[in-house]
Amino acid sequence: MDRQVLMQLDDYLKQHRYRLVNCVLVVRNGKIVWESYYNRYHADSRNPIKSIWKSIMALTTGICLDRGLIGSLDDPVSLYLPAFGRSIHPYHKLMTIRHLLTMTSGIYWNGGVHYHCPMMTQLLRSKDWVEHLADVQMASVPGMSFQYKEFDVVLLSAVISRATGAPAYEIARQYLYEPLQIQSGRWPESSCGISYNVMKGEVQSDLSARDLAKFGLLMHGNGIFDGQTIISPEFIREITAPSNPNYGFLWVLLRDGYGARGYGGQEINVVPELDLITVIQATPTDSSKSYGDIHEQLLKPSIIS
Incomplete structure (x- = not known):
């Protein structure tokens, strides 16, 4: 890993006027090897995950x-x-x-x-x-x-x-969040009891960059996290099998991996061959950008080089 490349991250964000980016995190070989926080965010800060x-x-x-x-x-x-x-x-x-x-x-x-x-x-x-x-x-x-x-x-x-017989949040909390040691408030629910989590103004279910990295680790580990099987490898393979050229089961398919996306710059990227997971979080606004170039132009090259 070329840390000199990552040292250019602050300059890269300034040059591209990416003022809304709050966190950039890199996991390599199962460990966090880089974290940068902005806009008063820190490791425990939670950011809207939107469509992630x-x-x-x-x-x-x-x-x-x-x-x-x-x-x-x-x-x-x-x-x-x-x-x-x-x-x-x-x-x-x-x-x-x-x-x-x-x-x-x-x-x-x-x-x-x-x-x-x-x-x-x-x-x-x-x-x-x-x-x-x-x-x-x-x-x-x-x-x-x-x-x-x-x-x-x-x-x-x-x-x-x-x-x-329970809202989707309860299933996720018991069988996904708890094994991953993720703390989250209850997802919003409709008056008819349907969990939903991309409405404006909801903050209870926001997650940290480290939380999002755990989903990347779970996917990269074929459903196993910290030695525990949370989801069957067979289903993980189905998630990342193309249903069309760019999409699996609610996960996007990349040229060399797969990822999750949320409006306004929320990203999880998994590159299996490089044993690489990257997370980007930003504050979503009505005129928000996407920041996939940070992964492609800076984070991934820091591993390849």
Whole structure:
């Protein structure tokens, strides 16, 4: 590892005017080898994770599958959510848990601009989220088309809740967060009991950079962390298998690895061949940037060189 390259990090952030970056962390061979904090952040500071929550939901789904709480990824959604079995739309009965994990449900989605999303606003105002989503029109046959959207992960959370009798947060807390020694406040819940974690203004579920690194270590360890099997290696392999060229099960696929992404610059990057995990955290705003170049142009080269 070339520490001289990493010593250039402060200059790199200044040159690119990356004032919102709060932390850059590097793990090599299972150990933290570099941490830089900015904007009064430190090792115990927690940052909004935004859509990294989606990747955590994929891990939570794997736990449910391993423990028999969910029968199969190819179970129809209607088996758990009867609203999708009432023939409101003929495509509903074709939708499976796998489709939710790969964002190929076929439900119509218009994401709006940044976090100003009218479709999410309507959902948040509804009393029963599942009934609301069952009334949204279908844009395609499930499994035919990938579209990044919030609705699929909301439904995934609802499936976990109905399958286990507990909000998805409780499953993640007991079987994922506790073994990883991660402290987190309760995820927000809808009035109908569905856990959800990318709303504005929620801070209880924010995580530290070191917390995010643990998810990278868990993935890189094929579901094993600190000698304990938390998720089966088989499911980890499925997470990182391409459902389309750039996406697995709610994890993005990189040229030489995989990662998790959250709006406004939240990143976990795993490069298995280099035994490298990097974490970037930043303050998300409506005009936020992404900071993938820090990993590609600075952190990774510090290992390769």
